[in-house]
Amino acid sequence: MNYTFIENGSVTSPLGFIAGGTAAGVKAYTNATQAALKNEPLLPANGKRDLALIYCEKPCAAAAIFTKNLVKSDTIYVTRKHLENGVAQAVIVNSGNANACNPDGYEKAEKMCAIAAEVLGVNADDVIVASTGVIGQALPIEPIEKGANALKGKLSKEGGTDAAEAIMTTDTVKKEWAVQLTLGGKTVTIGGIAKGSGMIHINMGTTLSFVTTDAAISAKMLKAALIEAADVSYNMVSVDGDTSTNDTLAIMASGLAGNEEITEKNADYALFTEALTAAFRQVARKLAADGEGATKLVIGKVKGAKDEATAKTIAKSVICSSLVKAAMFGADANCGRILCAIGYSGAEVDVKKIDVSYKSAKGEILVCRDGMGLAFDEDKAKEILLENEIDILIQLGDGAGEAEAYGCDLTYDYVKINGDYRT
Amino acid sequence: MNYTFIENGSVTSPLGFIAGGTAAGVKAYTNATQAALKNEPLLPANGKRDLALIYCEKPCAAAAIFTKNLVKSDTIYVTRKHLENGVAQAVIVNSGNANACNPDGYEKAEKMCAIAAEVLGVNADDVIVASTGVIGQALPIEPIEKGANALKGKLSKEGGTDAAEAIMTTDTVKKEWAVQLTLGGKTVTIGGIAKGSGMIHINMGTTLSFVTTDAAISAKMLKAALIEAADVSYNMVSVDGDTSTNDTLAIMASGLAGNEEITEKNADYALFTEALTAAFRQVARKLAADGEGATKLVIGKVKGAKDEATAKTIAKSVICSSLVKAAMFGADANCGRILCAIGYSGAEVDVKKIDVSYKSAKGEILVCRDGMGLAFDEDKAKEILLENEIDILIQLGDGAGEAEAYGCDLTYDYVKINGDYRT
Numbered sequence: 001m002n003y004t005f006i007e008n009g010s011v012t013s014p015l016g017f018i019a020g021g022t023a024a025g026v027k028a029y030t031n032a033t034q035a036a037l038k039n040e041p042l043l044p045a046n047g048k049r050d051l052a053l054i055y056c057e058k059p060c061a062a063a064a065i066f067t068k069n070l071v072k073s074d075t076i077y078v079t080r081k082h083l084e085n086g087v088a089q090a091v092i093v094n095s096g097n098a099n100a101c102n103p104d105g106y107e108k109a110e111k112m113c114a115i116a117a118e119v120l121g122v123n124a125d126d127v128i129v130a131s132t133g134v135i136g137q138a139l140p141i142e143p144i145e146k147g148a149n150a151l152k153g154k155l156s157k158e159g160g161t162d163a164a165e166a167i168m169t170t171d172t173v174k175k176e177w178a179v180q181l182t183l184g185g186k187t188v189t190i191g192g193i194a195k196g197s198g199m200i201h202i203n204m205g206t207t208l209s210f211v212t213t214d215a216a217i218s219a220k221m222l223k224a225a226l227i228e229a230a231d232v233s234y235n236m237v238s239v240d241g242d243t244s245t246n247d248t249l250a251i252m253a254s255g256l257a258g259n260e261e262i263t264e265k266n267a268d269y270a271l272f273t274e275a276l277t278a279a280f281r282q283v284a285r286k287l288a289a290d291g292e293g294a295t296k297l298v299i300g301k302v303k304g305a306k307d308e309a310t311a312k313t314i315a316k317s318v319i320c321s322s323l324v325k326a327a328m329f330g331a332d333a334n335c336g337r338i339l340c341a342i343g344y345s346g347a348e349v350d351v352k353k354i355d356v357s358y359k360s361a362k363g364e365i366l367v368c369r370d371g372m373g374l375a376f377d378e379d380k381a382k383e384i385l386l387e388n389e390i391d392i393l394i395q396l397g398d399g400a401g402e403a404e405a406y407g408c409d410l411t412y413d414y415v416k417i418n419g420d421y422r423t
Numbered sequence: 424m425n426y427t428f429i430e431n432g433s434v435t436s437p438l439g440f441i442a443g444g445t446a447a448g449v450k451a452y453t454n455a456t457q458a459a460l461k462n463e464p465l466l467p468a469n470g471k472r473d474l475a476l477i478y479c480e481k482p483c484a485a486a487a488i489f490t491k492n493l494v495k496s497d498t499i500y501v502t503r504k505h506l507e508n509g510v511a512q513a514v515i516v517n518s519g520n521a522n523a524c525n526p527d528g529y530e531k532a533e534k535m536c537a538i539a540a541e542v543l544g545v546n547a548d549d550v551i552v553a554s555t556g557v558i559g560q561a562l563p564i565e566p567i568e569k570g571a572n573a574l575k576g577k578l579s580k581e582g583g584t585d586a587a588e589a590i591m592t593t594d595t596v597k598k599e600w601a602v603q604l605t606l607g608g609k610t611v612t613i614g615g616i617a618k619g620s621g622m623i624h625i626n627m628g629t630t631l632s633f634v635t636t637d638a639a640i641s642a643k644m645l646k647a648a649l650i651e652a653a654d655v656s657y658n659m660v661s662v663d664g665d666t667s668t669n670d671t672l673a674i675m676a677s678g679l680a681g682n683e684e685i686t687e688k689n690a691d692y693a694l695f696t697e698a699l700t701a702a703f704r705q706v707a708r709k710l711a712a713d714g715e716g717a718t719k720l721v722i723g724k725v726k727g728a729k730d731e732a733t734a735k736t737i738a739k740s741v742i743c744s745s746l747v748k749a750a751m752f753g754a755d756a757n758c759g760r761i762l763c764a765i766g767y768s769g770a771e772v773d774v775k776k777i778d779v780s781y782k783s784a785k786g787e788i789l790v791c792r793d794g795m796g797l798a799f800d801e802d803k804a805k806e807i808l809l810e811n812e813i814d815i816l817i818q819l820g821d822g823a824g825e826a827e828a829y830g831c832d833l834t835y836d837y838v839k840i841n842g843d844y845r846t
Contacts, residue, residue, distance in 0.1 A: 071766030071774050071794070101762050103795045135759020136796020245763050322745070323841055330842030336558020336668070339524050343494030344666040351494050371494070372526045373559020412835045418746055419753025 002181055003275035005282070006189070009178020010160030013191035015214035016056045016254035020159035021166030024051040024147025027096030027133060029140035051147040052163035052193075054091040054210055055120050055155050060252035062088035063223035064128065065230060067247035073098055074105030075129045076248060078113065082125050086219025088252050089126040091210050092116035092148065093167050095195070099131040099139040100245040108139045115141075119148045120155075130208050130248045132169055132195065164193035167208055170417055171195050175286045181275045183259040183268045188215040190276060196237075196287045207234065207287055209249040215272060216255035217262040224265070225273040226251055233280035236312065236405040237287050238320045281404075288406035289389075293413030297389045297406070298328050305401030310347045312403040317345030318392060319407030328390060329409035333358055333381035335367040335374075338392060353397040360387035425604055426698035428705070429612070432601020433583025436614035438637035439479045439677035443582035444589030447474040447570025450519030450556065452563035474570040475586035475616075477514040477633055478543050478578050483675035485511035486646035487551065488653060490670035496521055497528030498552045499671060501536065505548050509642025511675050512549040514633050515539035515571065516590050518618070522554040522562040523668040531562045538564075542571045543578075553631050553671045555592055555618060587616040590631055593840055594618050598709045604698045606682040606691045611638040613699060619660075619710045630657065630710055632672040638695060639678035640685040647688065648696040649674055656703035659735065659828040660710050661743045704827075711829035716836030718811065720829070721751050725817045728824030733770045735826040740768030741815055742830030751813060752832035756781055756804035758790040758797075761815060776820040783810035 012019050027050060064083055066076045082088065092112050099105050109129050117124035131139065164174040178191035196207025217225075230249060255261065262268045289297035300319040305311035318324055321341040327334045338356045342349060356368035362384045367376050384390075435442050450473060487506055489499045505511065515535050522528050532552050540547035554562065587597040601614035619630025640648075653672060678684065685691050712720035723741040728734035741747055744764040750757045761779050765772060779791035785807045790799050807813075 069763060069766040070768075070772065071762045098759065101759060101791070101794060101796050135757075135763065136791065245759070245766060322837075326838050326841030329838060332842065334558075336521065336524060339494045340492060340558065340666070340668050343492040343668060345493075349493065368524070368559065371524060373524050410838055410841075412838050414745075415749050415752060415833055415835050415838060418749030418833075419755065 006178040010176040011193045012160035013178035014189040014212045015256035017212045018155040019054040019163040020151045020155040021049040021052040021162030024143040026050045030097045049166035050095045052093045052166035059089045061219040062252045064250035073100035073246040075109045078109040089122040091128040093130045096133040098135045101136040115148045167195040179279045186259040188257040211251040214257040229277040229280045233284040237284045284406045291408035292417045293411040294408030296409045300405040302394045304396040306399040307401040311401040313347040315403045315405035319405045325410035331385035355395040357393040359391040360384045429601040433599040434616045435583035436601035437612040437635045438679035440635045441578040442477040442586040443574045443578040444472040444475040444585030447566040449473045453520045472589035473518045475516045475589035482512045484642040485675045487673035496523035496669040498532045501532040512545040514551040516553045520556040521558045524559040590618040602702045609682040611680045634674040637680040652700040652703045656707040660707045707829045714831035715840045716834040717831030719832045720812045723828040727819040729822040730824040734824040736770040738826045738828035742828045748833035754808035778818040780816040782814040783807045
């Protein structure tokens with residue numbers, strides 16, 4: 001392990017970055033859209049932070065990857081355009097409204113960048129913009145403008161936490177982190193914030209995530225590292241099988257650590273990517289554990305697949321199964337649902353060689369051997385499954401392919417949260 | 424419309440068929456497996472019917488299609504073998520235990536056929552066998568043998584209803600139907616029973632379903648008609664995205680209607696398939712409406728797709744989305760989730776041309792035009808969505824492709840039912 005996680009690390013941990021978050025009242029304004037149409041007064045902010053700014057003292061090498069959903073928020077088109085030159089200096093993000101499927105979405109996303117540029121004194125073209133929240137309702141610009149101005153001069157090293165809070169929607173915990181490593185004798189820090197709770201699914205993105213680093217690394221290598229690290233982390237998380245319109249994972253590198261710039265896939269690149277991957281895996285666990293309504297983190301761990309792709313397919317199929325998820329909620333050591341989800345995954349496996357176990361802090365129990373259900377100690381199984389972190393261990397006996405996928409249980413609260421999200 | 428649905432029709436409506444169902448106690452015995460291993464006495468039947476027999480007075484042309492899950496119940500291997508010659512004369516089915524993922528599953532499935540053969544006086548090779556219930560627990564043969572013998576001499580025209588009840592698991596209503604049409608001046612009847620509530624998903628099968636007809640039609644044409652009809656009905660139903668290990672859709676034709684035998688895709692074949700399709704579509708609606716925990720039938724109706732395949736992909740994606748399903752439960756006229764599900768479906772569409780409306784007995788409301796969310800009357804939308812049958816109308820403006828997919832809402836009860844299915 002060539003990296004160390006920093007306690008209380010955040011997106012502001014790397015040299016050069018400051019951030020902040022404020023309660024602009026975007027959601028309250030959005031809900032008031034119809035009232036506004038009737039010329040009624042806009043509602044005030046409800047006190048919840050919903051606008052974040054991240055700023056670097058110098059222009060950064062930058063890259064991002066986005067949702068594969070064909071329906072995309074205009075923020076994605078704007079951010080993609082701004083990153084064509086591989087340079088960014090700031091991020092502006094709001095929660096409470098996704099600015100997706102709106103006729104004036106593109107202009108509003110550009111306007112958000114202009115606002116950030118004005119407040120922070122950077123080029124609008126060097127701003128990354130993202131939004132999250134309700135789809136298909138007009139984004140109110142007024143609170144964003146006011147909010148951004150309220151943050152003027154108030155961004156700080158401590159502000160990473162406020163930014164992490166401001167991008168939350170149905171998340172119940174903030175996700176922020178930082179990790180350090182040494183490159184050519186120089187200490188390099190990578191930090192980030194993320195949000196994501198529902199509408200999370202394997203297929204890139206899956207969330208909003210902003211990553212900073214003081215490493216010197218080219219935009220091209222940043223993008224490569226991003227893809228590599230996301231592939232085994234963000235791309236292996238599922239909460240509900242839905243892929244958002246807004247998923248954005250962006251990274252900015254200030255270069256202030258003073259290491260020799262990484263411009264090719266050399267040893268430093270490998271170290272950087274290893275640390276980034278470890279951090280992303282940790283975020284993946286947090287995203288899954290904080291899945292909407294979730295009471296448990298459920299990790300599908302597949303070994304012995306004929307190759308990595310097969311292992312991934314099976315791990316994802318298992319943690320995505322509604323029946324498996326509901327069984328985990330009920331602490332029911334059902335082996336049939338696991339076998340069933342493996343069977344319809346589309347992966348090639350020899351059913352007669354599959355072993356399945358459940359594991360948690362309370363121990364491990366084998367429920368299926370050679371594709372056949374076993375009689376097992378139900379009391380022991382219950383004890384294991386009542387924990388809040390469960391590994392479903394699947395051994396295929398076919399080769400050396402391995403994968404992990406991160407999911408959660410399906411609960412009453414998932415239904416409750418999503419039965420009436422907009423109100 | 425060249426067919427008529429018969430009131431109180433069932434699998435016994437066609438000439439030549441009788442059926443019955445009894446409470447054999449399979450589930451109670453299954454639950455007592457561990458007790459039995461300890462030489463404790465077996466539990467008695469709990470009064471719920473769980474064993475069905477269907478019999479024809481003469482050998483029938485027969486065909487079946489099965490789950491695509493790689494993990495299959497041995498009943499499927501046995502039934503497939505028995506149908507190699509295109510002939511069957513009886514069906515034996517139990518609920519309460521899926522006889523899947525068991526070391527002795529094949530022998531037990533063969534044994535069930537032998538039991539039916541003995542009781543009904545037919546060849547064991549002419550018996551179709553199916554099981555549904557818990558996966559990975561040994562199937563108790565003793566109650567099945569006793570139950571089948573209790574049914575000896577008691578199958579009847581009225582017994583179709585008992586058979587329909589006996590194949591239910593978490594279903595809340597029996598599914599039975601019959602439809603009549605005229606072929607060459609002869610009245611032909613097709614009837615059936617079906618079960619399916621959870622673990623239902625687009626990809627054939629989706630359920631247990633036994634169909635009978637007195638039409639004269641070859642096994643080859645029966646299979647063709649089955650595939651054609653299932654493609655727009657069973658294959659367009661989703662309750663929870665899980666595909667079962669046991670899905671079986673079997674059909675037997677006695678030929679007693681006296682029509683000229685259908686041996687090729689002629690006009691009579693078309694009429695027969697039209698009626699079969701109409702019946703299967705009705706079953707599909709019933710299966711979706713009776714989805715585990717469902718309070719609403721939700722039908723995705725796509726028009727204007729560039730082709731039928733695109734329409735199907737989109738219709739299925741929308742009704743499979745957990746977020747759409749939860750929104751339907753909450754009567755939330757969210758248009759973003761519909762667009763989002765269209766966007767990640769993988770189908771090629773022009774997002775800027777999509778219109779979305781909700782429709783029920785209370786009216787219709789447009790919530791999205793040209794891919795953009797509209798301001799709409801929330802009270803009216805709520806009124807429409809509080810009904811128990813909702814159409815989600817999607818107009819793509821790209822061509823003439825159309826499709827319907829059948830789903831249901833995602834509710835607290837789905838989670839409850841599946842949180843602890845085995846107890």
